[in-house]
Amino acid sequence: MNSTMHHILFALALFLLASPIFGQQAIIRNPEIRQLVEEVNADSLKKYTEKLASFHSRHTLNQDDKNGMIAAQNYVKAKFLEFASKSRGRMTANIEEFVVPGDGRRIVADATVGNVISRLPGTNPNDPRIVVISGHLDSRNKDIMDAKSAAPGANDNGSGVALVMELARILAQSEFSATLLFVVFTGEEQGLKGATYLADKAKAESWKIEAVLNNDIVGNSNSSETKISNNTVMRVFSETIPLAEDERGASIRRSINSDNDSPSRQLARYIKELGERYVDQMEVKLIYRNDRFLRGGDQTPFMKNGFTAVRMSEMNENFLYQHENVRVENGVQYGDLPEFMDFEYLRKVAAINLAAAASLGQSVGMPQDVKIDVRGLSNSSSISWKAPMHGKAKGYFVLMRETSSSLWEKKFYTEDTKLKLPYSKDNYFFAVQSVSERGTESLPVIPSPLSR
Numbered sequence: 001m002n003s004t005m006h007h008i009l010f011a012l013a014l015f016l017l018a019s020p021i022f023g024q025q026a027i028i029r030n031p032e033i034r035q036l037v038e039e040v041n042a043d044s045l046k047k048y049t050e051k052l053a054s055f056h057s058r059h060t061l062n063q064d065d066k067n068g069m070i071a072a073q074n075y076v077k078a079k080f081l082e083f084a085s086k087s088r089g090r091m092t093a094n095i096e097e098f099v100v101p102g103d104g105r106r107i108v109a110d111a112t113v114g115n116v117i118s119r120l121p122g123t124n125p126n127d128p129r130i131v132v133i134s135g136h137l138d139s140r141n142k143d144i145m146d147a148k149s150a151a152p153g154a155n156d157n158g159s160g161v162a163l164v165m166e167l168a169r170i171l172a173q174s175e176f177s178a179t180l181l182f183v184v185f186t187g188e189e190q191g192l193k194g195a196t197y198l199a200d201k202a203k204a205e206s207w208k209i210e211a212v213l214n215n216d217i218v219g220n221s222n223s224s225e226t227k228i229s230n231n232t233v234m235r236v237f238s239e240t241i242p243l244a245e246d247e248r249g250a251s252i253r254r255s256i257n258s259d260n261d262s263p264s265r266q267l268a269r270y271i272k273e274l275g276e277r278y279v280d281q282m283e284v285k286l287i288y289r290n291d292r293f294l295r296g297g298d299q300t301p302f303m304k305n306g307f308t309a310v311r312m313s314e315m316n317e318n319f320l321y322q323h324e325n326v327r328v329e330n331g332v333q334y335g336d337l338p339e340f341m342d343f344e345y346l347r348k349v350a351a352i353n354l355a356a357a358a359s360l361g362q363s364v365g366m367p368q369d370v371k372i373d374v375r376g377l378s379n380s381s382s383i384s385w386k387a388p389m390h391g392k393a394k395g396y397f398v399l400m401r402e403t404s405s406s407l408w409e410k411k412f413y414t415e416d417t418k419l420k421l422p423y424s425k426d427n428y429f430f431a432v433q434s435v436s437e438r439g440t441e442s443l444p445v446i447p448s449p450l451s452r
């Protein structure tokens, strides 16, 4: 090839890189995670959901051990133990009981209730990080205090529990540096009781929870009222200003303008990037809210205790079925029944969760002490950090975006622990993530200012 030809090709390559109309994104899938994602199965999810909905009621205060809440908890625990048999003796499962005090509102009198928890310990005993994948088991009908009548709760939240079970089934066979906790909460509808119990305990015992992936109402793809049918979009809710922010945190946030960079928001972006990398025909929509109007979720007690948590939900809700008594009225069937669900959609939501959870489990820790030098006037940005506390990073990505952009736009790779970029610190936002030997990214950390 002559030199003119070289020049033309070089110019063409530059043009392709620079031109937005040829904007392209390299999709590099880690074969191990790709394989795990492919194992997520719509039929398994349907089977679990139908079984969960077949219990007469999973109301928190239902005590029926034949066909009610206690029986449902025993079913989930038995399935966890069945999956654990493939974990070479590592995974455990139990029902962790606690007393929820009567509050004169949604808990009539003191009651003993339980969360079902399955634990897959990390392979590195020096790595204390925990990734929580959760959903609530309890169901309700129109009357929040009715613990006796039918409450199948197929989508709210049989879908989230089926998702947690399916991830436990698949991930039990794999090894991760961090510990994975599969949690099926009780008492969500009665006021986030199970999640509050666990989040308070985690705080009191200083658990190193890296992320909480909470799933609630994730298996329907048709909206009521607006009649939208779309099984290619889901939502991730993340808090904007951290619920646990103190005065010092607020002061730092104001000085660096990190209003759109809470740890939960970073987790939401991470789920979007990793999820969409591995799951085809699925868009993760970031919702800049802790939750929907009038509604709450089990992610909130974790946020209140300073943990990084998000809520995942379907994009288009159908209010004909949620919290409704099972009945036929004017020829219309009401009630939260499996027949209204879309299990191919639920498969994709589960696959997004799996891609994120497996990546977090496999990653090394986040970079430490991430700083941006703001001591002088300059048209570049100097960022430095220290190696993660857990695991050995092969390198790091420095992430960059316009201050007006929601998502990270550029990733600069380095094997050093500092990087100077010819982009003004005044005009962009930055973050740093660790990259493991296998190429898996950690959650990103935004820099705090290194000042005089």
Ligand SMILES: [Zn+2]
Binding pocket: 136, 156, 157, 188, 216, 217
């Ligand atoms: Zn729910």
